[in-house]
Amino acid sequence: GAVVSQHPSRVICKSGTSVKIECRSLDFQATTMFWYRQFPKQSLMLMATSNEGSKATYEQGVEKDKFLINHASLTLSTLTVTSAHPEDSSFYICSARDPASGGTDTQYFGPGTRLTVL
Amino acid sequence: DAKTTQPTSMDCAEGRAANLPCNHSTISGNEYVYWYRQIHSQGPQYIIHGLKNNETNEMASLIITEDRKSSTLILPHATLRDTAVYYCIVISGGGADGLTFGKGTHLIIQP
Numbered sequence: 329g330a331v332v333s334q335h336p337s338r339v340i341c342k343s344g345t346s347v348k349i350e351c352r353s354l355d356f357q358a359t360t361m362f363w364y365r366q367f368p369k370q371s372l373m374l375m376a377t378s379n380e381g382s383k384a385t386y387e388q389g390v391e392k393d394k395f396l397i398n399h400a401s402l403t404l405s406t407l408t409v410t411s412a413h414p415e416d417s418s419f420y421i422c423s424a425r426d427p428a429s430g431g432t433d434t435q436y437f438g439p440g441t442r443l444t445v446l
Numbered sequence: 447d448a449k450t451t452q453p454t455s456m457d458c459a460e461g462r463a464a465n466l467p468c469n470h471s472t473i474s475g476n477e478y479v480y481w482y483r484q485i486h487s488q489g490p491q492y493i494i495h496g497l498k499n500n501e502t503n504e505m506a507s508l509i510i511t512e513d514r515k516s517s518t519l520i521l522p523h524a525t526l527r528d529t530a531v532y533y534c535i536v537i538s539g540g541g542a543d544g545l546t547f548g549k550g551t552h553l554i555i556q557p
Contacts, residue, residue: 334489362544371533372490374544387544421489423545434480435545437489 330356330426334438341412342446349407349441351422357402358424362435363395366419378405412445419443450534455552464521466551468534471515476539479510481519483530484550490533493519529555 331354341347351361359380364372376386376397384397394416396408405424409416421440425433451469458464470479478497482490494501494508496517501508507520521528533550537543 332489360542364544371547371549372484372545374546377544419487423490425542433542434492434495436492437482440487440489442487 330354330424330434330436332422332424332436332438334422334441336441337439338442338444340444340446343413344411346408346410347412347443349409349420349422349443351405351407351424351438353403353424353426353436356424356426356428358405358426359402360433361399361405361422361424363397363405363407364421364423366421366440372421409443412443414445417443417445450536450548452532452534452548452551454549455554457554457556458521458524460526460555460557461523464524464528464553464555466519466521466532466534466553467516468519469516470534470536473514473536477536478539479508479514479517480535480537480545481506481508481532482535482545483528483532483553485527485530490547493532495537524553524555526555526557529553 333352335350361378363375366372375390376384378384378397378399380399386392399405419440423435423437478495480495481493484490494506496508510517531550531552
């Protein structure tokens with residue numbers, strides 16, 4: 329299957345700082361990427377949809393000014409958690425749609441980024 | 447997208463076939479059945495998907511009932527590394543939207 333990478337895999341930061349997470353599709357071009365987060369013992373929750381060359385669309389309850397998304401190329405989307413606080417500590421996972429997967433566009437997921445805010 | 451129902455957990459002996467059921471009784475004609483799994487502290491891994499016909503790949507087989515209201519994911523020879531949470535998700539054709547994850551089935555492979 330298609331490969332999606334994320335960087336960094338783990339980050340620890342102080343409260344009030346900003347953290348940038350990168351999501352890359354390595355062997356396909358993705359016009360659409362998605363950002364999810366997962367709290368302990370819970371399922372993944374969709375945060376936002378990132379479309380190349382346009383503004384991201386956010387799910388209800390997700391602050392767009394806090395979670396900045398940039399999708400500047402067909403292989404890269406970034407999520408910046410601004411002024412992070414301990415309650416933002418979570419597992420952040422991206423996915424990318426592979427338009428070549430036939431029938432319907434299969435989403436492939438990155439390995440995730442564990443964010444810990446002290 | 448149609449809602450799915452899966453058992454919370456299942457056990458399976460190593461080397462045996464693991465059969466994971468999923469109900470999706472409100473599925474509509476253009477919706478696909480997708481299966482992903484998530485091993486602890488990793489991103490979800492795509493397994494297989496289908497529309498009407500049964501499908502097989504190197505990881506698993508997907509059996510969809512004729513009325514499409516339920517499906518079964520089959521791991522033919524389960525290993526300890528197959529221990530994970532398995533998610534059955536129904537997705538509209540085109541797949542333009544983000545995925546809605548339920549609680550999935552926690553499959554535990556016993557040695």
